Amino acid sequence: MEVDREHPVYTISVVAQLLQLHEQTIRQYERLGLISPCRTIRKTRLYSQCDIERLDCIMYLVKTCGVNLAGVQIVVRLSLQHPEIEDRLKNKKFNSQDFL
Secondary structure (H helix, E strand, O other), X not given: OOOOOOOOOXXXXXXXXXXXXXXXXXXXHHHOOOOOOEXXXXXXXXXXXXXHHHHHHHHHHHHHOOOOHHHHHHHHHHHHHXXXXXXHHHOOOOOHHHHO
């Protein structure tokens, strides 16, 4: 059985474990508008595979490329308008020189 990539099924603790991130870091990314998980009736956050991929891209920008969170917000907004940016992010074809 294959699950739709956009169907929210993962809790924050599972996502944190998969990506080796602290749950508070994921919550901070949500507060900044970098990610928007779905909520259950009881307000539990649920993440889709697409959300996990976006978090992975955010981690790549921060940890590998050295982009601060304000810069990540700009890149995320641009990637929503320009699919080629999102493709480069998913394929991790950015480097720190792209941001200078």
